[in-house]
Amino acid sequence: MGNRVHSLHKCPGSPASINRDFVRHCPSQSQPVDLEASMKRRFQFCLLVAVSLLTTHLFAQSVPEIAFDSAPNLLKLPADIYLGEAAGVAQNSKGHIFVFTRSGETQLFEFDQEGNFVREISPRNYSFAFAHTVRVDPQDNIWTIDEGSNMIVKFNPAGKVLMTMGRRPESAEGDVPGGFNFRPVLPGDTPRPAQPYSFSRETDVAWDAAGDIFVSDGYGNSRVVKYDKDGRFVKAIGSAVKGKEPGQFNTPHTIATDKQGNVYVGDRGNSRIQVFDNDLTLRAVWTGMGAPWAICITPGAKQYLYSSDAVGPIYKMDLDGHMLGKFGTAGKRMKEFGWIHEMNCNSENELLVGELLNWRVQKLELHPEAK
Amino acid sequence: MHRSSKFVLAAVIVFFVRPLFAQVSVKEIPFDSAPNLLKMPDNIVMGEAVGVATNSKGHIFVYTRDGLLAYTVGSSRQFGRGAAARLYEFDEKGNFVREIGKGIYAEAFAHTVRVDPQDNVWIVDEGSNMIVKFSPEGKVLMTLGRKPEDFAGIPGPVEEGQSSGGRTGGSIETQLLLSARPPVAAPAGGAPAGQGGGGEGFNLGPFAMFNRETDVAWDAAGNIFVSDGYNNKRVVKFDKDGKFLKAFGSRGKGDGQFEDVHTIQVDHQGNVYVGDRANKRLSVFDNDGNYKTGYINVGAPWAICITPGQHQYLYSSNSTGTTDMSDNGEIYKMELDGRILGKFGKGGKQMKEFMAVHELDCRTDNEIYAGEISNWRVQKLTLHP
Numbered sequence: 026m027g028n029r030v031h032s033l034h035k036c037p038g039s040p041a042s043i044n045r046d047f048v049r050h051c052p053s054q055s056q057p058v059d060l061e062a063s064m065k066r067r068f069q070f071c072l073l074v075a076v077s078l079l080t081t082h083l084f085a086q087s088v089p090e091i092a093f094d095s096a097p098n099l100l101k102l103p104a105d106i107y108l109g110e111a112a113g114v115a116q117n118s119k120g121h122i123f124v125f126t127r128s129g130e131t132q133l134f135e136f137d138q139e140g141n142f143v144r145e146i147s148p149r150n151y152s153f154a155f156a157h158t159v160r161v162d163p164q165d166n167i168w169t170i171d172e173g174s175n176m177i178v179k180f181n182p183a184g185k186v187l188m189t190m191g192r193r194p195e196s197a198e199g200d201v202p203g204g205f206n207f208r209p210v211l212p213g214d215t216p217r218p219a220q221p222y223s224f225s226r227e228t229d230v231a232w233d234a235a236g237d238i239f240v241s242d243g244y245g246n247s248r249v250v251k252y253d254k255d256g257r258f259v260k261a262i263g264s265a266v267k268g269k270e271p272g273q274f275n276t277p278h279t280i281a282t283d284k285q286g287n288v289y290v291g292d293r294g295n296s297r298i299q300v301f302d303n304d305l306t307l308r309a310v311w312t313g314m315g316a317p318w319a320i321c322i323t324p325g326a327k328q329y330l331y332s333s334d335a336v337g338p339i340y341k342m343d344l345d346g347h348m349l350g351k352f353g354t355a356g357k358r359m360k361e362f363g364w365i366h367e368m369n370c371n372s373e374n375e376l377l378v379g380e381l382l383n384w385r386v387q388k389l390e391l392h393p394e395a396k
Numbered sequence: 397m398h399r400s401s402k403f404v405l406a407a408v409i410v411f412f413v414r415p416l417f418a419q420v421s422v423k424e425i426p427f428d429s430a431p432n433l434l435k436m437p438d439n440i441v442m443g444e445a446v447g448v449a450t451n452s453k454g455h456i457f458v459y460t461r462d463g464l465l466a467y468t469v470g471s472s473r474q475f476g477r478g479a480a481a482r483l484y485e486f487d488e489k490g491n492f493v494r495e496i497g498k499g500i501y502a503e504a505f506a507h508t509v510r511v512d513p514q515d516n517v518w519i520v521d522e523g524s525n526m527i528v529k530f531s532p533e534g535k536v537l538m539t540l541g542r543k544p545e546d547f548a549g550i551p552g553p554v555e556e557g558q559s560s561g562g563r564t565g566g567s568i569e570t571q572l573l574l575s576a577r578p579p580v581a582a583p584a585g586g587a588p589a590g591q592g593g594g595g596e597g598f599n600l601g602p603f604a605m606f607n608r609e610t611d612v613a614w615d616a617a618g619n620i621f622v623s624d625g626y627n628n629k630r631v632v633k634f635d636k637d638g639k640f641l642k643a644f645g646s647r648g649k650g651d652g653q654f655e656d657v658h659t660i661q662v663d664h665q666g667n668v669y670v671g672d673r674a675n676k677r678l679s680v681f682d683n684d685g686n687y688k689t690g691y692i693n694v695g696a697p698w699a700i701c702i703t704p705g706q707h708q709y710l711y712s713s714n715s716t717g718t719t720d721m722s723d724n725g726e727i728y729k730m731e732l733d734g735r736i737l738g739k740f741g742k743g744g745k746q747m748k749e750f751m752a753v754h755e756l757d758c759r760t761d762n763e764i765y766a767g768e769i770s771n772w773r774v775q776k777l778t779l780h781p
């Protein structure tokens with residue numbers, strides 16, 4: 026880390042309950058350091074720490090609760106089809122709901138906007154081993170992210186495979202359980218460096234306006250990878266090793282982009298969201314939303330970010346990191362959450378959340394104006 | 397009378413009377429077994445009948461070990477595929493109605509099935525560490541526990557506080573589940589202090605995880621009691637919505653301790669009866685988990701059931717082993733206070749004989765269903781006391 030300089034600024038005017046740490050990122054050693062500015066910053070920093078110490082507690086209590094409802098009996102399943110863990114949920118432009126579930130087999134189901142069952146997509150697809158998430162891109166293509174096979178598959182709206190990324194380990198390969206010369210990774214082993222076109226239990230995918238693809242990868246690797254729209258490697262940040270410095274990751278578990286092409290990564294194990302520009306240069310680190318298991322960004326003119334801890338609350342933030350509200354608690358009843366694993370927000374006040382423990386998808390209607 | 401002479405008198409009585417009871421007073425209850433009970437379709441063969449229960453209409457539910465549990469290779473670990481577990485429904489005459497929950501995520505290695513007073517069907521699966529509540533129509537209403545992601549067969553014993561040390565791969569969820577510790581209480585008011593570094597400090601909510609749990613029962617308020625199980629030596633109490641309330645019991649031989657928590661029932665007053673197979677003891681707790689008493693005169697209680705009538709009876713099976721029919725095999729009929737009213741049956745493979753009875757169901761005083769591991773069948777027994 027010797028060639029990197031970080032200076033942390035607390036933001037005084039911010040009504041955030043979170044500590045909004047702007048991270049100045051100087052990737053090059055040759056960049057001159059402005060001492061005067063540095064002193065000034067240091068003074069500012071101390072002042073702001075004092076201010077934030079005084080205010081954080083206040084704000085922590087003042088994050089408003091957002092009233093909300095959960096639509097009853099959302100997904101109508103045929104008699105012989107069961108959801109398992111609702112690891113992935115996404116919605117296309119027509120409102121159709123896609124659920125990527127860990128059932129007896131990993132399966133991808135499509136429902137219409139009323140929740141009526143439409144079909145199963147690509148049963149027993151070779152990449153379906155252990156569902157992680159599903160996302161629908163602006164062209165209504167469906168992308169499945171499977172952490173059991175290390176694969177991402179892009180389906181067209183009709184359910185045909187358009188592109189694959191990563192590759193499922195061969196069962197005869199040496200270094201997989203059940204394979205020929207399997208030897209488990211032991212403490213002290215040097216991890217294999219992350220490869221451009223291979224994932225290690227990747228977790229999620231997002232796109233910018235140009236169609237560039239951003240992958241959070243994942244449990245095994247600890248990085249974010251950018252590909253162009255044709256799947257060609259562009260660059261990556263992070264490595265095969267977990268870390269807690271800015272720009273490093275401990276289980277990047279969820280990823281989303283905004284209209285400007287900025288990339289938001291839920292760094293679950295570090296309990297923070299890291300914000301990058303389109304070239305994966307770090308812009309900000311936000312904390313205070315618990316462990317972000319799932320994030321989504323609304324598509325409207327003014328965009329919002331929702332971030333969920335596994336059992337709630339779900340936090341509503343603006344894209345500057347201001348905390349706007351929160352809602353929800355842990356449990357098994359409706360309006361309660363058991364390990365939220367993916368969220369979809371196609372509008373500001375309507376969310377779909379998929380839960381692991383409760384084997385269901387809830388559709389949440391927010392009423393931010395209500396008390 | 398002096399206190400000391402009272403004591404002597406009591407001791408004398410006990411000395412003379414006890415052997416009498418043990419040798420003479422357990423009477424044999426005559427009984428029949430209904431022939432050709434379950435009519436299986438041609439393409440379905442019953443496996444080990446580990447679980448059997450009936451609903452209010454007399455329909456019979458069998459949770460059987462059948463099929464093959466296989467493993468598939470993932471990027472860093474093995475996933476369980478297929479299941480040695482299937483749930484069948486039969487009508488009151490034994491005609492096959494349907495399979496429920498085919499291919500469901502929680503089916504891995506069947507243990508027991510119970511039907512609650514609202515006719516919901518609950519399966520207890522010790523391979524997935526999960527309990528699933530189905531509506532009478534067969535829809536999933538609630539799940540408890542969570543299937544391990546890193547599926548290296550049936551999870552082995554894990555001591556309290558021990559991590560999954562030595563195992564590779566597995567997500568943080570898996571690691572936490574393997575450690576099978578009580579749930580992390582959700583801090584009041586919101587976000588936990590995520591400290592980073594391996595994900596410690598996750599707020600995982602008021603959910604309890606099991607380690608080869610064995611059985612489930614309910615009190616009148618709908619509170620859920622789970623015997624958990626082979627590897628956790630405890631009973632877990634949830635409210636009717638599945639919210640964790642408390643766990644009681646620990647490993648050992650003392651009062652309120654368990655070696656093998658295998659079967660559980662609750663009476664009308666909410667008292668909890670727990671069959672501890674390895675300790676050969678039926679332990680009784682109040683509704684809050686305070687130990688009241690233990691019955692040690694009925695062998696190893698593999699399976700118990702309590703009748704739902706005004707006057708409740710308790711049946712307890714001192715089952716044979718799974719491969720040896722020479723010892724045990726009798727089922728006891730008892731009062732709830734532990735007095736034995738009689739016994740019936742013995743080890744064997746003929747009708748009216750039993751091999752490793754694994755679950756009992758009793759909706760009326762003298763009619764009980766017994767599911768056997770080793771004879772791959774359910775017997776409907778009618779007693780003539």
